[in-house]
Amino acid sequence: MTRRGEAALVGFAAVIAALGVTAVNFSRSVGVDATAVLTLVVFVVAFGSLHLAVREWAPSAIPYLVPLAAFLSAVGYAEVYRIDSSLGSRQLWWLIASAGIASAVLFLLRGRGVSVLRRYRYIFLASGLGLLLLPLLPESWPLRGAIVNSSRLWVRLDLPFGGTLSFQPGEVAKIAIVVFLASYLAERGSQLAAMTSRLGPVHMPEPRQLVPLGLAFLIAFAVLIYQRDLGASLLLFALFVTMLFAATGRHIYLGAGTLMIAGGGLVAWRAFDHVQTRVTAWLHPFDDYLGSGYQVAQGLFALGSGSLTGSGLGVGRPDLIPAAATDYIFAAVAEELGLAGAFAVIAAFALFTAAGLGIALRSRDLFRKLLAGGLTLVLAIQTILILAGILRLFPVTGITLPFMSYGGSSLLANMVLLALLLRISHEERT
């Protein structure tokens, strides 16, 4: 496929978004109005400008990623607009802004490429951790942490001209941490891979080398305790373990990581009410239907009511699901677009992951390989975690679905992630 194909598919995604809006409006007996046209224009401008930026500053990048991101954004946006049209119009602004920032990332990296990021490794680490800790700021400060749905992962900033800006720094932090890890592991991977010690029959790296793994575990656990955020905690730690494995090829890290997740999970389950609640809601959502099980149960009702072809956009009742526009957007899509729509979404994520991992596999430089792999994995793990939660394969973790959920921080972070992948793809093909 060529760049021209990419442009055509981006246009196709814009049409999907506009048709989605039209369907919603039709179901509201509004008919065709300016929102549909506005949607078409915004999608063409946002992803069109990103496409142009790719042509200009990453011309050799594979042409699959932008259309897939545009498609997921289009389906997500149509559903967000259906659930709450005022959220929809804000999401359009976020689309423009985050596509602009993604283009800016491509522009900034046009000269020396992603390897320039290695130089700022510890700045990325510090800013990543800082962003993670930001929600812990006192609530009386102008820039302050805020608790939403009992999780402390939001930061609010009072703007000088009135109004409040809310964002989830964790979404952006994950990218900074991937950059740090890729850079760190590219340098130290061989040492971590050296199995010089033994513990009984098991070959082990030097205990000193295990310190970073322990640190990552503690950070993830701290996030779980202080921010009560199961999703971000799990995502961070799973990311760390998979990247460590990718860099070293040593199964011991996977094994140790899995054990630590299991052990940490067990401790967290015994010690913290909010974890217990999540687990109970997962195992027995209908026991406390009106309480802790409500969201899981509503999600299942939505999925069941959607059946094969769905109720149609605007005709279902996704408004009954708590957090339908954010964490539970997949359940809303599955209700209104049915199994058909749900499969399209899962397939698009799988294709995005395949394309991303393909970039990693083809990268000759270890840093770029680990960066592309880490970025793809963080997106894939996030997708799998929230979908598995909705489908009751796993406790609900409360994280956004990339590109689809409503939310500026999430969209911005994933568009930057997309831009980095595009740049790496360009570099490995030139």
Added chain:
Amino acid sequence: MNRPLRRLASVVFVAFAILAAGTTYAQVLAGPGYRDDNRNTRAILDEARRERGVILSADGALLAESISDPSDPRSFRRRYPQGPTYAHVVGVAATILADRGLEAELADTLESGRDATISGLFSALTGDDLRAHSVRLTIDDRLQHAAVEGLGGQRGAIVALDPTTGAVLAMVSAPTFDPNGLIGLTTDLGDALENDPSRPLLNRAIQETYAPGSTFKTVTAAAAIEVGGATADSLFPNPAQLALPGTTATISNFDGETCGPGDEVTLAVALIRSCNTIFGVIGMDAGAEDLIATAEAFGFNDAIPFALRGATSAVPDAESLVGDLAAVAQTALGQRDVRATPLQMALVASAIANGGVIMTPYLVDEIIDADGDVVDKTAPTEWRRATSPATARVIGDLMREAVDSGTGRNAAIRDLAVSGKTGTAEVPDGPPHAWFIGFALMDTTSPLALAVVIESGGDLGDDATGGGVAAPIARQLIETWVALIS
């Protein structure tokens, strides 16, 4: 360096495959279970938010309407501007609770058929009119309000209808409830009403049966005249007490005296004065079979064809009475196992008013489509013939005398011919039910037949009689009706 990445890729793709399988399971295999789960409010909300047509009274009062939700123009909310006044007739299209009244029975007519299903789409394409239809009832709003006032908070029911058509002009039951309170997602008020010992949800006009007491003497008189060949002037013995054959029990009159002076009295006097002793004899003379056959000719033991489902009024099996003269005598007085709904007794009155013919009672006059065109109008039909025109005329005249100079005097209206029969139905434990059935022909224009029952004596308790409690209410209603049609 690629092997670990390939491994991770496999794991991730297996995870995606599991997600696809999980979605299939949740949406298709387990889907119907989730969809039909009674905690899944989608189906209920879908129906509740659909537009329904308006319900109007005959004189154009708005009884029910759907107002669109300002936040979601596709969503409608039902509103009953008249509150409790029509709670039993119009009923309620509730959300979680079951629909009641005409809202339940006419759901298919009232509800918009427009929906997002494939069949809805096909219907729209083939040009079927799926818009909500409206309904105009036969009820006169002003008479309905007069009936509510007439009950004055006492437990009971009133049914008024046009005896020549069967059109129901008023139907009230007390205590009542506010249907607006049953709409919504809570069942608290519904549960409270359900458990209320005064049973406010019950439509006493059609769903409750009472011993009709002396109002049933109209039926007994019809049996004597129609089958037994008696006339108004036929003479019957006049004891102070009637010994019931085969028992030690006796029947006596309300005041404990004979039915006026003389050893013998006419059927006319017996009905005008509502003498139990004489009617015991009349019933025994007519015999179980003729008495029961006549009651069945009036509609007893048969479900009344009506828009709302009600109880069936009952008289005992003729065979069970044969040879038990005491039971026959008590049955002739509308006691023992005789049970009638107020609607049934209103139909007895309307049979007398309409030359012996009972018209099928109906509530829905017209069905109106969204363009305002009448698409269906109820044509009055005959339900059954209760008596010959001659018998009806005789009994009607006697009922008129009962109002002019007998037990029904409290229903008398100056310069207007009112016919009626009172009843004070004895109840095993507690005060009697006070009855009045009757009619006013109004020179055959806009005639009115009605039945009034006040449960357990109403405000008067043990001192209540049909003439004292129910007859004045009937008079008020007839006066209201006269004022309305003149």
